[in-house]
Amino acid sequence: MTLYQPFLDYALAVMQERLSLQPYTIPEGFECKQETTGKGKKQETIITTSYAFKSPKLRQIRAAHVQGGNSLQVLNFVIFPQLTYDLPFFGADLVTLPGGHLIALDMQPLFHDTAYQQQYTEPILPIFQTHQQHLSWGGDFPEEAKSFFSPAFLWTRPKETEVVQTRVFEAFKDYLEAYLNFVEQAQPITDSQRLSDILQAQRSYVRYRAAKDPARGMFTRFYGEAWTEEYIHGFLFDLERQLVGV
Ligand code: DBV
Numbered sequence: 001m002t003l004y005q006p007f008l009d010y011a012l013a014v015m016q017e018r019l020s021l022q023p024y025t026i027p028e029g030f031e032c033k034q035e036t037t038g039k040g041k042k043q044e045t046i047i048t049t050s051y052a053f054k055s056p057k058l059r060q061i062r063a064a065h066v067q068g069g070n071s072l073q074v075l076n077f078v079i080f081p082q083l084t085y086d087l088p089f090f091g092a093d094l095v096t097l098p099g100g101h102l103i104a105l106d107m108q109p110l111f112h113d114t115a116y117q118q119q120y121t122e123p124i125l126p127i128f129q130t131h132q133q134h135l136s137w138g139g140d141f142p143e144e145a146k147s148f149f150s151p152a153f154l155w156t157r158p159k160e161t162e163v164v165q166t167r168v169f170e171a172f173k174d175y176l177e178a179y180l181n182f183v184e185q186a187q188p189i190t191d192s193q194r195l196s197d198i199l200q201a202q203r204s205y206v207r208y209r210a211a212k213d214p215a216r217g218m219f220t221r222f223y224g225e226a227w228t229e230e231y232i233h234g235f236l237f238d239l240e241r242q243l244v245g246v
Contacts, residue, residue, distance in 0.1 A: 015061065019058070021055055022053075027230070033231075037221075046068035048064060077096075079179070083199055086110055091107075105172060106150050135171070168180075
């Protein structure tokens, strides 16, 4: 069973329809990684597939899809806007581990002032409220991560797989469509102070996520440290590398 394949298929189809998608280079050796772990009946093959695109307003649209049987399914899907737009990040972390499902869905803000919230959070509050009614709060998460989330952060740990396939899937579709509406409306920023604030906010987000990637342990176990660090810094959260042009 690949729980998150329909999410990925939906995202690719709607983006194909609504954005002028162009390919984004995935570093060699990271497009698809496969490793078999365990012995005898416990043997599992863990496949990680990467997807990446860009569009005129979006610097990197990328997904990592981990498939390792019923109790290991992950879709981490993030959109990083071009540095000339003040668009939030689209962030989806859809995780199924032996302990259960963990769902994080948000339009992760660059700024927290009222004007920014009015532009990028208020329009999605109705969507947030609709879905949140059925998806209870997922509980504690790292204190230092709080500034990277918006008031419309959907954070939940559903007990039933069916909830993921229905409610969570509907929420994912609604958030992505709302995000594409923001993209459509976004105008390039020209003020140099604002541009420098955007760059700083993007860097601090990417640095945090690369440093604290909750998947680091999992990837290191399956594929080793060298592969994992290169995957994190060279693909999943690659802004710093792109800026220095390596
Ligand atoms: N998370 C990623 C990437 C993943 C990934 C690139 C490709 O950023 C998967 C894979 N997330 C992943 C896994 C776990 C989590 C957990 C495998 C489980 C780790 C474990 O239990 O061993 C949101 N993801 C989480 C958690 C949060 C998020 C809050 C719980 C972590 C914890 O309790 O310590 N998404 C995550 C996050 C940000 C975000 C922290 C911060 C900006 O956008």
